[in-house]
Every structure is written in structure tokens, then in C-alpha cells.
Amino acid sequence: MSLARGYAAHTHTDPLVPFEFERRAVGPNDVRIEILYSGICHSDLHQARDDWGGSIYPMVPGHEIIGRVTEVGSEVTRFKVGDHAGVGCMVDSCRHCDACQHDLEQYCAEGATWTYNGRERESGAPTYGGYSDHVVVEQRFVVKVSETLDLKAAAPLLCAGITTWSPLRHWKVGPGQKVGVIGLGGLGHMGVKFAKALGAHVVMITTTPEKGADAKRLGADEVLVSRDAEQMKAHAGSFDFLLNTIPVSHDTNPYMGLLKREATMCLVGVLTELDPPLTGGSVIFGRRNLTGSAIGGMAETQEMMDFCAEHGIVSDVEMIDIKNVNEAWERMAKNDVRYRFVIDMATIKA
Amino acid sequence: MSLARGYAAHTHTDPLVPFEFERRAVGPNDVRIEILYSGICHSDLHQARDDWGGSIYPMVPGHEIIGRVTEVGSEVTRFKVGDHAGVGCMVDSCRHCDACQHDLEQYCAEGATWTYNGRERESGAPTYGGYSDHVVVEQRFVVKVSETLDLKAAAPLLCAGITTWSPLRHWKVGPGQKVGVIGLGGLGHMGVKFAKALGAHVVMITTTPEKGADAKRLGADEVLVSRDAEQMKAHAGSFDFLLNTIPVSHDTNPYMGLLKREATMCLVGVLTELDPPLTGGSVIFGRRNLTGSAIGGMAETQEMMDFCAEHGIVSDVEMIDIKNVNEAWERMAKNDVRYRFVIDMATIKA
Numbered sequence: 001m002s003l004a005r006g007y008a009a010h011t012h013t014d015p016l017v018p019f020e021f022e023r024r025a026v027g028p029n030d031v032r033i034e035i036l037y038s039g040i041c042h043s044d045l046h047q048a049r050d051d052w053g054g055s056i057y058p059m060v061p062g063h064e065i066i067g068r069v070t071e072v073g074s075e076v077t078r079f080k081v082g083d084h085a086g087v088g089c090m091v092d093s094c095r096h097c098d099a100c101q102h103d104l105e106q107y108c109a110e111g112a113t114w115t116y117n118g119r120e121r122e123s124g125a126p127t128y129g130g131y132s133d134h135v136v137v138e139q140r141f142v143v144k145v146s147e148t149l150d151l152k153a154a155a156p157l158l159c160a161g162i163t164t165w166s167p168l169r170h171w172k173v174g175p176g177q178k179v180g181v182i183g184l185g186g187l188g189h190m191g192v193k194f195a196k197a198l199g200a201h202v203v204m205i206t207t208t209p210e211k212g213a214d215a216k217r218l219g220a221d222e223v224l225v226s227r228d229a230e231q232m233k234a235h236a237g238s239f240d241f242l243l244n245t246i247p248v249s250h251d252t253n254p255y256m257g258l259l260k261r262e263a264t265m266c267l268v269g270v271l272t273e274l275d276p277p278l279t280g281g282s283v284i285f286g287r288r289n290l291t292g293s294a295i296g297g298m299a300e301t302q303e304m305m306d307f308c309a310e311h312g313i314v315s316d317v318e319m320i321d322i323k324n325v326n327e328a329w330e331r332m333a334k335n336d337v338r339y340r341f342v343i344d345m346a347t348i349k350a
Numbered sequence: 351m352s353l354a355r356g357y358a359a360h361t362h363t364d365p366l367v368p369f370e371f372e373r374r375a376v377g378p379n380d381v382r383i384e385i386l387y388s389g390i391c392h393s394d395l396h397q398a399r400d401d402w403g404g405s406i407y408p409m410v411p412g413h414e415i416i417g418r419v420t421e422v423g424s425e426v427t428r429f430k431v432g433d434h435a436g437v438g439c440m441v442d443s444c445r446h447c448d449a450c451q452h453d454l455e456q457y458c459a460e461g462a463t464w465t466y467n468g469r470e471r472e473s474g475a476p477t478y479g480g481y482s483d484h485v486v487v488e489q490r491f492v493v494k495v496s497e498t499l500d501l502k503a504a505a506p507l508l509c510a511g512i513t514t515w516s517p518l519r520h521w522k523v524g525p526g527q528k529v530g531v532i533g534l535g536g537l538g539h540m541g542v543k544f545a546k547a548l549g550a551h552v553v554m555i556t557t558t559p560e561k562g563a564d565a566k567r568l569g570a571d572e573v574l575v576s577r578d579a580e581q582m583k584a585h586a587g588s589f590d591f592l593l594n595t596i597p598v599s600h601d602t603n604p605y606m607g608l609l610k611r612e613a614t615m616c617l618v619g620v621l622t623e624l625d626p627p628l629t630g631g632s633v634i635f636g637r638r639n640l641t642g643s644a645i646g647g648m649a650e651t652q653e654m655m656d657f658c659a660e661h662g663i664v665s666d667v668e669m670i671d672i673k674n675v676n677e678a679w680e681r682m683a684k685n686d687v688r689y690r691f692v693i694d695m696a697t698i699k700a
Contacts, residue, residue, distance in 0.1 A: 098611070104611070107635070170637070237459070261448070261449055261454070264639075267630045268634070269630070270630035271629065271631040271634060272629055273626070273627040273628070273630075274627045274628050274629070275627045276623070277624045277625045277627040277628070278624050278627070278640075279621065279622055280617045280619070280620035280622060280624060280642055281622070281642075284617055284618070284621060284642030284643060285457070285642075285644060286457055287520070287641060287642065289614075289641045290633060290639070290641070291637060291638065291639045292630055292631075292634030292637065292638070294637070
């Protein structure tokens with residue numbers, strides 16, 4: 001066991017406050033990681049506020065973790081002390097179901113063990129996330145981070161990155177395709193970077209014309225303002241794939257009309273009800289598909305980290321001191337961040 | 351031009367009444383068909399009542415037409431006088447868009463010309479359907495009907511049949527798969543027959559336990575009562591494909607939970623809003639797909655007719671006299687038909 005220092009929410013209305021807790025001892029397959037940077041994901045706020053129900057308190061959020069290995073168990077082969085390492089949304093899964101055997105641990109039939117707001121499979125102890133000074137994780141759920149990546153800007157790859165990378169890869173986005181990324185936030189800005197790097201013609205689809213210039217800087221070839229009926233009409237039936245990163249309930253029907261026959265829109269941001277409701281006609285006419293995707297498996301996460309190292313891709317981040325985390329959450333709730341807050345975890349020692 | 355006798359609705363509240371109108375002269379590529387049988391589809395009622403908006407009156411409904419060829423144009427190669435022939439939901443399309451070139455005329459970029467409640471592409475004249483004594487249709491939109499098929503019971507194949515056949519084929523339903531058919535009506539009973547004939551393990555999913563015995567007679571291997579939470583739980587995550595034939599707004603979320611990871615539910619019955627709304631979580635967890643399908647292309651419709659002849663598949667029908675069509679509609683609205691009304695069109699001459 002080791003004493004960890006972090007920040008926790010104690011109820012769904014309280015701000016985050018300093019919190020000390022125990023991390024488990026390093027087992028044979030475990031890696032202990034000193035956390036250097038921890039990204040702030042919109043789902044941290046959702047879970048701390050119990051928006052999805054079932055939240056466990058005290059809750060130490062954070063599942064975009066970059067750090068340095070400080071100890072490895074006797075069976076650990078993939079890491080050595082001093083390596084840079086990353087931890088994302090999961091820290092365990094059943095390992096034997098069909099999904100786990102296909103490297104899709106996020107769809108584990110028994111439910112993956114989330115990095116925080118979850119329970120360890122054997123002990124049932126709550127899991128605590130990355131808004132803390134160190135973490136102990138089984139090696140399967142730790143990815144290698146290239147020495148060439150900007151570590152602080154790499155943290156959001158572990159959630160915002162893999163959440164957009166996985167569907168773009170699964171639906172085989174590439175050259176010759178017209179791909180739309182809906183919503184320019186933490187997820188959307190990574191979606192634009194990845195879709196461009198994969199060779200697609202990328203259209204940023206946003207309600208906010210002011211974001212157009214930034215979208216182009218990030219790699220978008222075109223900007224489509226979804227509130228402009230003329231522009232929507234001009235793009236009707238023209239997209240091969242849509243990556244929908246909007247994190248709140250919205251009308252999906254106008255976006256479905258942008259798809260080519262038999263093309264797919266993939267939701268990655270909104271877990272709750274789509275309201276106003278989808279119509280049957282939106283999928284029946286043109287045999288279009290609405291689907292979704294949750295983060296990505298560990299093998300795929302490593303693939304993404306390696307791709308990012310090779311192509312020099314990281315997130316656009318704004319660094320903060322852990323003491324300012326509540327203020328950062330307030331700004332994130334107002335979409336006032338370009339495009340991801342990252343906590344400099346050295347500040348927890350101050 | 352030829353004078354046709356039929357039944358028409360003159361407003362969205364009136365009953366159907368006798369109506370005489372002109373059919374166009376037989377052009378070089380046209381086939382004139384004496385209508386022997388005309389199936390009654392739930393969408394006839396929807397359109398006569400203007401449930402989807404834009405209805406054209408007077409309206410002669412009917413798009414499940416079986417008849418005998420009585421005249422062919424000079425360029426017609428596929429039919430001769432005396433052949434049995436079928437006409438479904440479409441009588442024309444642009445012929446040159448990507449969909450038309452891929453034998454998917456139902457998804458024509460310019461919009462297919464519907465058999466009734468549509469407008470002919472050149473003249474703009476209203477189209478009139480199968481509740482009438484004859485019809486003139488371009489040969490591409492006419493299918494051959496085997497001499498071995500029971501003609502009256504074959505009529506519903508032209509809509510209920512192809513609407514369920516097309517998605518089962520497109521999503522490659524076959525042996526080794528567990529397939530659910532949701533809703534046991536005109537479409538659902540064909541879905542069960544086809545899925546079984548294609549070799550799948552077929553589960554009839556219904557709200558009505560009383561339909562179980564009939565579902566098994568039609569070919570279902572199992573019956574799942576969707577209002578039974580225990581049964582729904584036992585089947586969770588187990589289906590390779592779901593064919594959802596429910597024709598009205600309903601909660602799709604419980605059905606999505608029946609799908610395996612990455613599996614698909616296809617809507618064929620409901621064009622309007624899905625209420626209560628779909629949640630993002632229903633597609634995000636397990637990377638599941640919600641899609642839809644509209645009837646089928648003409649080549650595919652011929653394929654289905656040939657398959658039906660080979661396998662002896664027709665609809666379960668209840669024959670009516672055209673004079674009783676309004677009463678039949680009332681019964682259909684109450685789901686009181688097993689499973690399709692068919693008008694014996696000889697009765698229009700009486």
C-alpha cells in the first residue's frame with residue numbers, strides 16, 4: 001500500500017478538495033506510475049455531479065494520465081522504471097469474454113473496470129483516478145508513450161484521442177472520403193486532426209461560425225455551419241462518415257440527412273436521450289446507419305499513441321494548477337477551453 | 351388512354367368510394383396489366399389519412415399488385431400477353447443516379463415515383479394504385495410471377511415481402527445466426543418466413559404472448575415476449591440481427607440491448623419519431639447499429655419472387671370483396687388480420 005494525494009468530490013454538489021487515500025501494493029503484473037499530467041474530460045464533471053447515476057464518493061476523477069514508471073512487478077515485461085506511460089479510462093476487465101479476447105476490453109461482457117468511479121474486480125474497493133500523484137495499474141491497461149511526444153499535450157490522447165481514433169479506424173476512414181466532425185471541443189479537435197492525418201477530406205460541422213478559422217488551423221478542409229439551412233442543403237447526402245462529438249442531447253435528424261446512402265454517423269459524446277427524437281425515416285430513406293463507439297481497446301490505444309508519435313499529433317491544451325481545478329471545470333462547462341485542460345500534477349506537491 | 355375503375359379516397363377523412371379515371375396509353379416500354387389481386391398495406395391507410403403529409407386526392411391506394419399482362423409495348427422484351435406479373439411500391443425512377451445504377455431505385459436521388467400518391471415524372475399527373483381493375487407500368491418496374499405461386503397470396507410479397515426480404519439479404523442473414531423479428535403483422539409474418547428459409551435461428555419478438563403459437567407455425571424457433579423483463583434479460587446481448595417491423599412510434603432502447611456487440615437493428619415499419627427517444631448509450635455501448643431499409647430494388651424484388659416460387663413462400667391472407675375495403679381498413683387499424691387483406695379484384699366488376 002502507498003499513500004496517495006489527490007483531489008476528490010465528496011458529494012455531487014461539492015467542489016473538489018484535497019484528499020488522501022491508499023493505492024494498492026504493486027502486484028506481479030502491476031506498474032506504479034508517478035503522474036505528471038492529468039487531462040480534464042467532460043465526463044469527469046458528469047460523473048462528479050452524478051449526471052449518469054450510481055456515482056461513488058469520495059471520487060477522484062481523471063482518466064487521461066501521463067506519467068513515469070517508478071516501480072514494476074516481477075512479471076512485468078512491457079515497462080521498466082523510468083519509462084513514460086499512459087493510462088486511460090480502464091484499468092481492468094474480465095480478460096476472457098469475447099470482447100476481451102478481441103482486444104475490445106471497453107466492451108467487456110462483465111463490464112470494464114473504469115479508472116475512477118469504478119470498483120476493483122477482486123476487492124470491490126473504489127477506483128481513484130488521475131487527479132492524484134500516483135497510480136498502480138495492471139500492465140495490460142498501461143500504454144507506452146514515446147519519448148518524442150510532448151507529454152503534457154499527450155495526456156488527452158488517453159480519452160479524447162482514443163474516443164475519436166477508434167471509430168475513424170473501425171469505419172475505415174481514409175483517402176477519397178468526405179468525413180464530417182460534428183462539434184469542436186476536446187473530442188472534435190482530435191477528430192479533425194486524426195481524420196486529416198488518415199487522409200480524408202475533413203469538414204468541421206459546428207453551430208458556431210467563429211470556430212471556423214480554428215477548425216482550419218487544426219486541419220479541416222471545409223467548415224459547415226449547421227445552423228445555416230442553405231449550407232446544410234448544399235452538403236446533403238454527401239458524407240461518407242460523420243463523427244458526432246456533441247456531448248449533450250440534440251436533434252440528430254439534420255445530420256443524418258448529410259450522409260450518403262448506406263453511410264454511418266457515429267456518436268461518441270452523448271450517452272443520454274436524443275431529443276428531439278430520431279425519426280425512422282432518417283435511417284430508412286437511404287439505408288443510413290446510426291451507431292456509437294466507446295473509447296477503444298488497449299491494443300488500439302497503443303496503436304494510436306504510436307501513430308501520434310510518428311505524425312507529431314497531440315492535443316491543444318491549456319495547463320492548470322491542481323488548485324484551480326474547480327475553476328477549470330466551470331470554464332469547461334461553458335465550453336471555454338481550447339481544447340483541453342491538463343493539470344500539471346507537480347503542483348499537487350506545492 | 352383507357353378508362354379504369356377503382357376505389358378512391360377524396361379527402362383524408364372520407365371512406366373509399368368507387369372512382370373512374372384514365373390510365374395512360376401503353377408506350378413502347380409499357381406493360382398493361384389486368385389486376386387480379388391487390389394487397390392492403392398499412393401504409394395505404396397512413397397515406398389516405400394524410401398521416402405523413404402531402405397526400406394527393408383523389409387517391410387510389412394499393413401497391414401490392416398481382417395481375418395478368420393484357421398488352422405490351424413495341425420495345426417490351428420481358429413480358430408477353432398472358433404472363434403473370436407483379437407491381438410493387440414504385441413505377442418509375444430517374445434511372446441515372448448512383449442508386450438507380452446500383453439497382454436501388456427505391457433510394458433514387460431524385461425520388462422514386464410511387465405507385466400511388468405520386469406524380470408521373472414527365473406529365474406530373476397523379477399516380478393511381480392497385481385498388482383498380484388495371485394499370486400501365488414501365489417494364490423495369492414490373493416483376494415476373496411464377497405460374498406455380500398462389501397468386502392471391504403472392505400479392506403482399508410486393509410490399510410486405512420485399513420490405514423484409516431486402517434487409518435480411520443486405521445484412522446477410524443466414525445459418526448460424528440468431529435473428530429476431532419484432533412485431534407480428536403483415537411485415538413481421540413475412541420476416542419470420544424469410545429468416546427461417548434463409549437458415550437463421552428465428553426468434554419472434556412480440557408484446558402479445560397469444561401470438562406465440564402462430565409465430566411458431568410460421569417458422570419461429572422461439573418466442574420472446576418483450577413485456578417480460580426476465581425473458582428480455584435472458585436474451586440480452588444475444589442477437590446477430592433484429593428486423594423491427596413495428597409501424598408506430600415506440601421505445602427502441604430495450605431492443606437495442608438484445609443485440610450482440612456490433613450487431614444491427616433495422617427499422618422497416620416506423621417513419622416517424624422514435625419516442626421515448628433512443629439514448630446515445632444504446633449505440634455507444636457495444637458499438638451497436640440502428641439502421642433502416644425501404645422496400646427493395648426491382649432486381650432484388652425479382653430475386654425474392656423467384657425465391658418464393660422455389661421455396662413455396664407466400665403470405666397468409668384473408669380475401670375480401672372491394673366493397674368491404676373500408677371495413678377491412680378498420681380491422682387492419684386494430685391489427686385484426688392474419689396477416690394481410692387481399693382484395694379479389696374480380697369483385698370490382700360485380
